[in-house]
Amino acid sequence: METTVRTRLVEVVVPVHNEQRALRASVARLQTYLAGTFPYGFRITIADNASTDDTWQIARELAAELPNVRAVHLDAKGRGRALRRVWSESDADVVSYMDVDLSTDLDAFLPLVAPLLSGHSDLAIGTRLARDSRVVRGPKREFISRSYNLLLRGLMGARFSDAQCGFKAARAEIVQALLPAVEDEEWFFDTELLLLAERHGLRIHEVPVDWVDDPDSRVDILRTALDDLRGLARVARRTLWGAARLPVPARVRQAELPKGMAHQLPRFAVVGVVSTLAYLALFSLLRQAAPAQAANAVALLVTAVANTAANRRFTFGVTGSAGAMRHQFEGLIAFLVGLALTSGGLWLLPAGVSHGVELVAVIVANALATLARFLLLRVWVFNPRRRAGR
Structure with a gap:
């Protein structure tokens, strides 16, 4: 054998x-x-x-x-x-x-x-x-x-x-x-x-x-x-x-963030935190008089408009009124993605859950919506090559 x-x-x-x-x-x-x-x-x-x-x-x-x-x-x-x-x-x-x-x-x-x-x-x-x-x-x-x-x-x-x-x-x-x-x-x-x-x-x-x-x-x-x-x-x-290098094999190299992202991410994060706080406050206020889905949609729409304007100026450095309406219109695409994610998160909750559980669900879903917004704004709405082409 x-x-x-x-x-x-x-x-x-x-x-x-x-x-x-x-x-x-x-x-x-x-x-x-x-x-x-x-x-x-x-x-x-x-x-x-x-x-x-x-x-x-x-x-x-x-x-x-x-x-x-x-x-x-x-x-x-x-x-x-x-x-x-x-x-x-x-x-x-x-x-x-x-x-x-x-x-x-x-x-x-x-x-x-x-x-x-x-x-x-x-x-x-x-x-x-x-x-x-x-x-x-x-x-x-x-x-x-x-x-x-x-x-x-x-x-x-x-x-x-x-x-x-x-x-x-x-x-x-x-x-x-x-x-x-x-x-x-x-x-x-x-x-x-x-x-x-x-x-x-x-x-x-x-x-x-x-x-x-x-x-x-x-x-x-x-x-x-x-x-x-x-x-x-x-x-x-x-x-x-930045973090210290570890003693792994010498054949590997340090990965780097894409060009421009090192300063865009912190600014986007600041705008995102302010927008999220405003969204949660508005959602909680509207929830007292409206169903969860309606309160979510209105709160997300209002803060999405403000978020696009703030990121246009502070994160991606676009000034002046040229293209502002187009940017807002294209920013609504990210709004629809965020609405789908947050509405889906609320839909998955069992009936009769507490308001606190609803808030946690929309926080998690809103984090995903924030990611989608950053990617769309960076690679599409405020892409510098696109602006240069125009």
Whole structure:
């Protein structure tokens, strides 16, 4: 009988918090799959972060029962914290992780790590947004996922398609060099790591995956979305002011913002903050006498006109009255995009929610509308080549 010589080691981390229901079956299934099909050496590490149920006890039992399975315990909660702990101490060639519910088809695991073991790529991610991916999930999670990744592409210039799929891997030497600069310890950890990798010119490989949503998922979608928005603001600020280079391979280069964007983004952000505050105040005032959709439309229209005028003058440096009406008309295209996003966010809310929940929904949707507005204003309405041609 021929035996496979396994000369490389891949560490698979399964971060868990209060997962006593799914842990045993998932880890047993993962271990059986890798032992039977994976052509490289592997180690499964169950990373329990501050579980309060029987998760840690089950993890220790699995480590004692199954070969190539171990368990580590952290006293503090956080998926990013668990991954940082295991990845930073790993002696494997490639480190990876997957969600405990195994929502992603395991047949995608070898295509995920193979380019890393060959040296072709530095990091690899599963993507649910590729044309070849087969995904089963509800409309709310679909809307939030696509909106978040659109925000990443437009605001941060990200080229990867799916930041939050729980199916990622990286060369250990690369991720261990990047980890000191990653600040987040929870759900934004993935996004921050990928943005940092792109800023250093590292190669990110994407694998289309088949993915089935876990109906028992206990992720607080709203809280996670708000935490991600705060994380994006922090990373954007750090990118604008510059950040120290990390000791990654010398073949990579520092990524730069497109010409002109370094001074346009802060000014647009200031105008955007003022516009958002005015929008929220007007929405709250109108909401006392009108339905949510009507209050949203009126508040967005008024602030969109003021926003276009302010960005025309302060962000893109266009003075004088020439073209002002055309700019306002074209700015209404961005208004319609914003109206669709905010109306869609309100539509997704269940009936009878509180006014506070409505406000949070329109804040998230308005952030996406702001991104669309900046892109339209920069590349179309106030494009200097277009003005020069006229």
